[in-house]
Amino acid sequence: MNNILKFESQPMLMAGMQGSYQTTKGVRATGVNCQANAAGIFRIVGSLKQVEKLACDSMDNLIKNFPKH
Amino acid sequence: MSDASDRKTSTKSILEHEAGDQKFFCQDVVVLATFSECCYKRIGIEPALIWKKFEYIVNDIPSILNRNTGATNPSVFKRAAALTIAFIATSPLDQIFQSNKFPKKLAEIGNHQNAIVIFEYCRQCLHNACYLKEEKGKPVEMVQLKRKIKLSAHFYYDMIFAISNIKTDASFHFLALNYELMAYKANKGASYPEKI
Numbered sequence: 416m417n418n419i420l421k422f423e424s425q426p427m428l429m430a431g432m433q434g435s436y437q438t439t440k441g442v443r444a445t446g447v448n449c450q451a452n453a454a455g456i457f458r459i460v461g462s463l464k465q466v467e468k469l470a471c472d473s474m475d476n477l478i479k480n481f482p483k484h
Numbered sequence: 485m486s487d488a489s490d491r492k493t494s495t496k497s498i499l500e501h502e503a504g505d506q507k508f509f510c511q512d513v514v515v516l517a518t519f520s521e522c523c524y525k526r527i528g529i530e531p532a533l534i535w536k537k538f539e540y541i542v543n544d545i546p547s548i549l550n551r552n553t554g555a556t557n558p559s560v561f562k563r564a565a566a567l568t569i570a571f572i573a574t575s576p577l578d579q580i581f582q583s584n585k586f587p588k589k590l591a592e593i594g595n596h597q598n599a600i601v602i603f604e605y606c607r608q609c610l611h612n613a614c615y616l617k618e619e620k621g622k623p624v625e626m627v628q629l630k631r632k633i634k635l636s637a638h639f640y641y642d643m644i645f646a647i648s649n650i651k652t653d654a655s656f657h658f659l660a661l662n663y664e665l666m667a668y669k670a671n672k673g674a675s676y677p678e679k680i
Contacts, residue, residue, distance in 0.1 A: 463518050470522030471495070473604035481587040481637050 493520040516605070520577060523601050537576030544570035552656040554571045560613045561667070564606040565660035571602035572650045579617040592642060599648035606632050610667050619675070 517538045524531035548566040548657065551556050558566075566640055575598045581591050614628040643662075650659075668675040 419616050457596070466515050466518045467522045469608045470519045470604070471526045474526035475606065477587060477600070477604075478585055481532070481590060481640065483587060 494596075501591055510580050513538045519605050520601050523604065523638060524577075524579065526579075527581060527585045529579060529581070529583060529595075531579060532578070534635045537613065539576050540569045540574045541576065542570060543565070544573065548653050552653060554597065559664075560610060560615065561664040562611060562656075562660045564663045565656050566653075567605060568602050568647060568659060569650055569653045569656060571600055571605075571646060573652075577601060584589055591639065593641075593645050595648040603644060606663065610663065613667075627674050629667050629674060633666045633670050635666070645673070 486498055513535065517533055517535065521533055545566045548569055549562065550670050575595060577597045579597065581597050590600065593599070610629055611632040612628060612630065614626055616623045617627050619627040
């Protein structure tokens with residue numbers, strides 16, 4: 416659990432509770448072994464790269480398999 | 485679903501850290517926001533997400549679980565239901581999925597963007613989730629939901645429509661059962677013996 420994300424000390428996150436969240440580029444954890452699972456409250460366990468990949472997979476699946484019209 | 489079934493279907497690593505822990509609270513917010521952001525980007529939309537709304541969602545989940553179940557360690561299905569309800573109640577995503585890439589019929593559903601993102605998030609979370617099967621009060625088998633939930637286009641549309649219309653947590657138990665049934669349907673042998 417400890418190597419999932421390394422965001423807890425990011426000032427951006429703590430201060431970012433106001434305003435818009437535009438992008439997390441530059442502060443994303445990479446190269447962490449991960450898998451989709453439920454932990455904590457209910458969270459995908461993995462690096463943010465993995466989270467991004469799962470989101471892309473979900474949308475690709477919809478675009479590919481849901482009828483266009 | 486009883487407390488006993490909750491214990492049986494709780495992911496083993498679940499609730500090691502609760503919402504009171506700021507570190508994990510932040511991770512929940514970041515993961516949820518990142519997932520939402522990437523869904524938009526995949527269909528060519530640059531989102532402007534508001535952090536505070538994701539915090540509300542994560543904050544709401546324990547309350548929804550407390551109101552609807554007395555279990556100290558609710559099942560992954562109940563957690564999926566609580567997250568879904570919290571997400572729809574806050575509906576943090578304002579921009580609709582207006583894109584040539586995206587299925588038009590789905591985009592016609594009101595609040596589809598929030599319903600789709602949270603349903604997909606829960607579907608990914610339930611994939612590979614595991615729980616302990618018990619017999620006569622004793623653990624007998626660790627079951628992993630190895631197969632991802634698969635649905636027909638018809639069912640998917642109806643599910644997104646239903647989720648997008650959630651107003652309160654009155655639908656909590658039915659939603660939890662729905663997630664459970666979908667997971668069992670995709671994973672033969674994952675449910676308890678169907679004898680009744």
